[in-house]
Amino acid sequence: xxxxxxxxATRNISEFKPLQPGKVGIYLCGATVQAPPHIGHIRSGxxxxxxxxxxxxxxxxxxxIRNVTDIDDKILHKAVHEEIPWWAVAxxxxxxxTDAYKALNVLPPTYEPRATGHITQMIxxxxxxxxxxxxxxxxxxxxxxxxxxxxSYLTLSNQKIDDLxxxxxxxxxxxxxxxxxxxxxxxxxxxxxxxxxxxxxxxGWHLECSAMxxxxxxxxxxxxxxxxxxxxxxxxxxxxxxxxxxxxFAKVWMHNAWVTTAGEKMSKSLGNSLQVHELTxxxxxxxxxxxxxxxxxxxxxxxxFEALEESAVAFRRIEAFLDRAIELLGKTPEGIIASGFADxxxxxxxxxxxLAFISETVKNGNNAISAQDMNSLxxxxxxxxxxxxxxxxxxxxxxxSNSATxxxxxxxxxxxxxxQQREAARARKDFAAxxxxxxxxxxxxxxxxDTPQGPRWTVSK
RNA sequence: GGUCGGAUGGCCGAGAGGCGAGGCUCAGGACUGCAAAUCCUGCUACACGGGUUCAAAUCCCGUUCCGACCUCCA
Numbered sequence: 001x002x003x004x005x006x007x008x009a010t011r012n013i014s015e016f017k018p019l020q021p022g023k024v025g026i027y028l029c030g031a032t033v034q035a036p037p038h039i040g041h042i043r044s045g046x047x048x049x050x051x052x053x054x055x056x057x058x059x060x061x062x063x064x065i066r067n068v069t070d071i072d073d074k075i076l077h078k079a080v081h082e083e084i085p086w087w088a089v090a091x092x093x094x095x096x097x098t099d100a101y102k103a104l105n106v107l108p109p110t111y112e113p114r115a116t117g118h119i120t121q122m123i124x125x126x127x128x129x130x131x132x133x134x135x136x137x138x139x140x141x142x143x144x145x146x147x148x149x150x151x152s153y154l155t156l157s158n159q160k161i162d163d164l165x166x167x168x169x170x171x172x173x174x175x176x177x178x179x180x181x182x183x184x185x186x187x188x189x190x191x192x193x194x195x196x197x198x199x200x201x202x203x204g205w206h207l208e209c210s211a212m213x214x215x216x217x218x219x220x221x222x223x224x225x226x227x228x229x230x231x232x233x234x235x236x237x238x239x240x241x242x243x244x245x246x247x248x249f250a251k252v253w254m255h256n257a258w259v260t261t262a263g264e265k266m267s268k269s270l271g272n273s274l275q276v277h278e279l280t281x282x283x284x285x286x287x288x289x290x291x292x293x294x295x296x297x298x299x300x301x302x303x304x305f306e307a308l309e310e311s312a313v314a315f316r317r318i319e320a321f322l323d324r325a326i327e328l329l330g331k332t333p334e335g336i337i338a339s340g341f342a343d344x345x346x347x348x349x350x351x352x353x354x355l356a357f358i359s360e361t362v363k364n365g366n367n368a369i370s371a372q373d374m375n376s377l378x379x380x381x382x383x384x385x386x387x388x389x390x391x392x393x394x395x396x397x398x399x400x401s402n403s404a405t406x407x408x409x410x411x412x413x414x415x416x417x418x419x420q421q422r423e424a425a426r427a428r429k430d431f432a433a434x435x436x437x438x439x440x441x442x443x444x445x446x447x448x449x450d451t452p453q454g455p456r457w458t459v460s461k
Numbered sequence: 462g463g464u465c466g467g468a469u470g471g472c473c474g475a476g477a478g479g480c481g482a483g484g485c486u487c488a489g490g491a492c493u494g495c496a497a498a499u500c501c502u503g504c505u506a507c508a509c510g511g512g513u514u515c516a517a518a519u520c521c522c523g524u525u526c527c528g529a530c531c532u533c534c535a
Contacts, residue, residue, distance in 0.1 A: 011465095029535080037535090044535040074533065154464090157530075163463040165531050181532065205532085227535030232464085237532085256535070257466085263527060265534090294484090295474065300467075300528085307473055310485050314473095317484090320498075352475045356483040366499055370492095431494055438496080449497050456498095 001346045003058065005223075006298060008231065008253040009156055013348050018222055019251065023061045025217035026052065027250065029209060029226035029234065030066040030112070033093035034074040037100040038274045039292060039303065040227070040259045040266050046289055046392070047256040047297040047349075048225050049106040053390045054345050057337060065216045066109040067209060068094050071116050071202055076191060086192060087116075100276035103285040104292070105392045105399040111216055115208035119194045122203055122211045125245055126183050126196075134244035138174040141186025141199035145240055147179045153240055156253060157232040181237055183207045206237035213242070213249070220248030228255045229265075256297045263302070274303065286400050287312035290393050296352055318384065319395045321362045323458065324451075325381045328369060332396060333378045335386030345390065358387050415446065415457050422448075423455070 003016040018024050028048045031041060045066075055062050070090035079086035094114075101108070126143050129135035134150060137143045147153045153161060161179055182204035187193035193200035213221065219242075226235065235253065242249040258265050259274070266274060273279075279288055282305070291311040295301040326332050338361070344353035365380030388394040418437055425433035438448045447460045 031535085032533090034533095039535095041535050047535095072533085157464065159464050159531075163531085165462080179532085228466090229530065229534050232530060233532045234534085258529080258535070260528080263467090265529065298466095299474085302473080304473085307485090310473065314484055317498095324498080350475080352484095353482070356475080359483055363500080370499070426494080429494075435495070447497070450493075450495095451498080 001343055003054075003346045004348055005252055005254060006348050008255050009250075016222075016252065018060065019220060022059065023063070024055050024223065025063045025221035026055075026065065026223045026225065027209070027213045027217055027221060028064070028066040028109075028224075029230055030068055030109075031094070031097045032069040032072055032074065033090045033097060034072065034078050035093060036096045036275050036277065037093075038259075038266065039276060039279060039288070040274075041097070042100050042104055042106075042276050043259050043292045043301065044225075044227050044256045045101055045106045046104060046292045048254075049392055050293055050297075050351065050390065051223075051225075051254070051349060052107060053392060054349065057390055058342075062110070063217065064107075064109045065111055065113065065213065067212050068097075068112055068114045069205075069208055070094065070114045071192065072205055090116075096277070102399075103276065103280055104289040105285065105397060107392075113212045113216065115203055115212070118208060118211050118215060119203070121215050122184070122207050123196050125207065125211050125214070125241065126198075128245045129183070129241065132244060132246070135183060136176065137198040140174050141184075141201050142174055142182055143184035143196075143198055143201075144175055144180040145183055145237070145244070146176055147181070147240060148177055150240055150244055152243075154232070154236055156236050156239060159232065181206065181233065183241065206234055207241060209234070210238050210241040210245070210247075210249075213238075214245075214247060219246070221250060223252045223254060224250030225254040225256070228257050231255060254297075257300045259292070259303050260300045261303050266303070279308070283308060283312045284400075286393055286395060287315050290315040290391070293351060293391050293393070294355060297349060315393070318358065318362055318388070320458070321365055322381060322384060322395060324369060324456075325365055325377050327456070328453065329374060329378055329381065333382040333385065335384075335389045335394065336382040337386045337390070338383040341383070341387045341390070351391065354387060354391070358384055361387070412457075415441065419448070419455050419457070 004013050005016045006013045026048070028044070031037065052062055052064050071086070075086050075089050078089045082089060126135060129145065130137065130143070135143055135145050147161060164179060184196065184198065184201050184207065185204055187200040187202065191202060193202055213224070224235070239249060260266060276288070283291075288308070291308050292301065294311060338357065340357040341354050344350040344357060347353070361380050361383045365377055365384065368376035368380055385394055385396065389397065418441060422434045422437040425431070425437065441448055441457070445460050447458050449456055449458070
């Protein structure tokens with residue numbers, strides 16, 4: 001089975017056929033950097049990171065572009081509110097996003113273009129759109145896209161222009177039609193601006209993505225992704241701009257669903273506690289990633305702290321298996337992709353089915369430990385590692401290595417001393433003494449387990 | 462009003478006409494000096510009402526409830 005993906009544009013799952021054999025271009029709508037990232041933002045990052053890793057693992061040369069929109073209304077408002085320059089706001093939150101991506105092992109994009117770095121491309125695009133008669137500059141410094149001049153509009157969200165609710169108070173009379181949207185906004189006093197043939201101003205919301213996608217992926221590219229709520233208006237407007245300019249634009253549109261709370265799209269009231277840097281205080285980054293990636297990307301993920309904790313426990317079970325197995329094998333088998341895992345991933349990234357495969361494999365591996373069947377065990381470890389790697393959750397990925405392990409040898413020596421005492425006590429059937437030693441060590445956060453190979457210790461998580 | 466999605470066991474979460482997804486929790490068992498870990502067994506659910514079918518959680522019709530978008534949205 002080859003990779004099949006759901007395409008929002010066609011509303012069905014179909015075989016993925018790259019424009020060029022062996023290559024894939026992906027454009028993911030990244031952050032508008034006006035607030036710290038919450039898990040909804042980062043779920044999108046994780047979902048598309050899994051797609052990217054899967055494409056890479058199956059032999060594609062992936063060009064992954066994830067933009068940063070570093071100029072928009074909210075950023076300007078925030079700058080006033082926080083009493084710092086708008087560009088300082090953008091940088092501050094861009095850094096917060098970068099930290100969050102890193103904490104969750106989201107691979108850095110091939111390139112991460114910023115809107116403000118592509119004003120030239122935006123102006124060129126607007127010139128083209130005006131030449132082709134699809135955009136107009138009414139003279140006040142704004143530039144609008146004339147949506148009724150397009151032969152098709154709203155094809156992605158399957159709406160009709162006249163069915164849209166009218167946009168509140170239509171004060172701006174510069175628009176030919178209330179549905180027309182701003183490609184470019186005339187400068188207001190105090191706002192940042194860039195010079196254009198139509199006067200100084202700044203980009204509207206949608207223009208940057210069309211300009212940057214074209215700049216890095218060409219006029220036609222394979223996959224465009226983002227959150228479900230970007231379908232309209234953002235992606236519709238991108239399509240409108242790009243197709244009006246004569247570009248083929250994206251072949252496949254993919255949208256991840258939300259993280260919800262109490263059945264609703266994540267509310268602002270919970271927003272703070274669901275910020276990535278808050279949740280990584282509660283669970284490790286790898287565990288948060290496991291949780292966010294565990295539901296199918298097109299399904300709503302109903303967030304709760306209980307579910308998060310449970311998910312982390314389930315992950316630790318897999319991690320503990322790897323620890324035991326690698327200890328027993330005396331080596332770390334490299335990851336491989338098993339067909340059971342591949343079949344799941346090829347089916348529109350059916351991660352839940354892939355997790356079932358991992359569970360089965362861990363069970364087989366644990367049985368292999370009992371049976372001392374090293375070949376089977378080695379295979380199980382390889383398959384689990386290979387699977388976890390695609391999900392970005394291989395505990396042995398260098399991304400998750402922490403410097404604390406440098407003390408391991410010293411700790412191991414100290415605990416070994418205590419364990420020798422305990423073994424001596426056990427040998428003379430003085431279980432009160434042996435249990436006391438175990439309890440004292442446990443009180444320090446270190447778990448002792450007796451195995452057929454002797455006692456082993458782990459730091460309780 | 463328009464467009465789109467959802468309702469699955471104690472909980473999370475897949476599936477989309479027939480073969481008990483999987484995980485977590487819980488109960489019992491094996492192993493163990495005891496733990497822990499692991500394994501085995503058990504808990505057979507699909508909002509409601511009709512219909513189609515040999516067979517429906519899945520398809521059709523209707524109903525209820527919940528949610529999203531409609532120019533700030535991951």
